[in-house]
Amino acid sequence: MNARRRSQLRNALRAQGGQWRDLVAEHGTPLLVLDPHRVAVQYSLLTEHLRGFRLHYAVKALPHPAVLTVLAACGSSFDVATAAEVDLVAALGVPMSRCIYTHPVKKPADISYAYGRGIRTFVVDNQIEAQKFVGRESDIRILVRLAFPNPSAKSDLSTKFGAELGEAELLVKHVATAGVRFEGFSFHVGSQGCALEPFRRAIGSTLELSKHVERTLGLTASTIDIGGGFPVSYRADARPIGAIADVVDEALGSDRRKHTLLAEPGRFIVADCMSLLTSVVGSAMRAGRQWHYLDDGVYGSYSNVMAEDVHPPILALSELEDDGRSAVMEPMTLAGPTCDSADVVARDYPMPTLGVGDVVVSPMMGAYTSVTSSRFNGIPPTPIVVAARCH
Numbered sequence: 191m192n193a194r195r196r197s198q199l200r201n202a203l204r205a206q207g208g209q210w211r212d213l214v215a216e217h218g219t220p221l222l223v224l225d226p227h228r229v230a231v232q233y234s235l236l237t238e239h240l241r242g243f244r245l246h247y248a249v250k251a252l253p254h255p256a257v258l259t260v261l262a263a264c265g266s267s268f269d270v271a272t273a274a275e276v277d278l279v280a281a282l283g284v285p286m287s288r289c290i291y292t293h294p295v296k297k298p299a300d301i302s303y304a305y306g307r308g309i310r311t312f313v314v315d316n317q318i319e320a321q322k323f324v325g326r327e328s329d330i331r332i333l334v335r336l337a338f339p340n341p342s343a344k345s346d347l348s349t350k351f352g353a354e355l356g357e358a359e360l361l362v363k364h365v366a367t368a369g370v371r372f373e374g375f376s377f378h379v380g381s382q383g384c385a386l387e388p389f390r391r392a393i394g395s396t397l398e399l400s401k402h403v404e405r406t407l408g409l410t411a412s413t414i415d416i417g418g419g420f421p422v423s424y425r426a427d428a429r430p431i432g433a434i435a436d437v438v439d440e441a442l443g444s445d446r447r448k449h450t451l452l453a454e455p456g457r458f459i460v461a462d463c464m465s466l467l468t469s470v471v472g473s474a475m476r477a478g479r480q481w482h483y484l485d486d487g488v489y490g491s492y493s494n495v496m497a498e499d500v501h502p503p504i505l506a507l508s509e510l511e512d513d514g515r516s517a518v519m520e521p522m523t524l525a526g527p528t529c530d531s532a533d534v535v536a537r538d539y540p541m542p543t544l545g546v547g548d549v550v551v552s553p554m555m556g557a558y559t560s561v562t563s564s565r566f567n568g569i570p571p572t573p574i575v576v577a578a579r580c581h
């Protein structure tokens with residue numbers, strides 16, 4: 191993490207230091223602190239920028255009830271991918287017409303369950319999936335998911351999901367002959383990408399395809415769903431949402447009037463709402479290098495390091511309590527608590543001097559962290575406490 195980003199984070203988080211110390215005294219570490227207010231802030235920021243889009247929060251990113259409740263109150267819609275996620279949203283009392291079921295590959299029983307709960311919009315990306323809708327209720331609406339490769343994204347979803355552009359027309363035909371309604375197209379440009387071009391390219395190609403399908407099959411793609419993939423700043427600055435929104439606007443042009451526009455943001459909504467407090471359990475010098483062992487690691491809340499190659503910022507809690515400038519930074523290795531050599535959170539990472547019991551803080555730990563953690567070595571999930579951030 192460069193010095194500028196570190197100083198930006200210290201300034202932004204300075205007011206938190208005392209509260210975090212109190213929470214550690216009360217609950218111990220490791221501890222995830224969730225501020226639901228940040229969810230509302232990010233939701234409204236995205237709403238402001240993605241003009242005319244209905245936002246379906248991707249529940250998978252962080253399905254915590256405090257997050258879902260705030261989003262429901264903000265008027266958000268939801269993107270679910272499993273029966274368990276359907277139940278979570280249904281439990282909020284949100285009308286299920288505000289949900290879309292976006293997993294392109296599912297069991298027939300999953301479709302029946304989601305339909306029974308009130309979901310009407312589903313996604314398919316191949317002929318076998320389209321077949322699963324034959325004989326089902328005619329009020330089902332189908333989005334055909336397209337694949338747009340984006341190797342620069344941390345998670346290029348097009349390698350696992352999505353129809354090639356050249357197969358899409360035939361797939362739309364299969365959907366229509368299954369007896370359900372072809373509603374339009376969806377895609378996902380990849381999660382935590384660093385470029386604007388994938389949005390421009392995917393929207394341009396989808397609009398062209400929509401016109402082609404209307405001409406050749408007489409079927410209207412009334413909906414275009416641009417998925418998620420709105421990046422956030424971890425150790426370096428991400429593209430600002432305003433720049434992405436400008437590209438989206440420009441790519442849609444006057445065609446935006448012809449379509450219902452959806453997006454499925456996950457990371458952008460929740461990354462910033464949760465911070466991890468972890469402490470140093472042990473320290474050692476190995477081959478002349480300083481190691482510190484934390485009580486959370488890549489099999490726990492830092493699962494994003496291993497699963498996504500995403501690297502959250504890490505600071506010492508003490509940096510927030512003095513002016514931070516006095517601390518001399520030394521490169522060190524921060525390892526997790528399991529008895530396994532892959533459990534390393536950061537190598538050659540600049541930190542002030544640490545000792546056993548010192549608290550280390552990672553902000554930006556809301557998305558794809560606790561959800562993808564495991565119980566390796568029998569270590570229980572890191573508890574989450576809900577606490578509004580000091581301002």
Ligand SMILES: Cc1ncc(COP(=O)(O)O)c(C=O)c1O
Pocket residue numbers: 248251269292293347378380381382417418419420454455456457458557
């Ligand atoms: C279908 C779908 N929609 C939306 C998302 C959310 O993406 P992001 O967190 O990058 O916004 C994902 C993430 O995997 C996804 O698979």
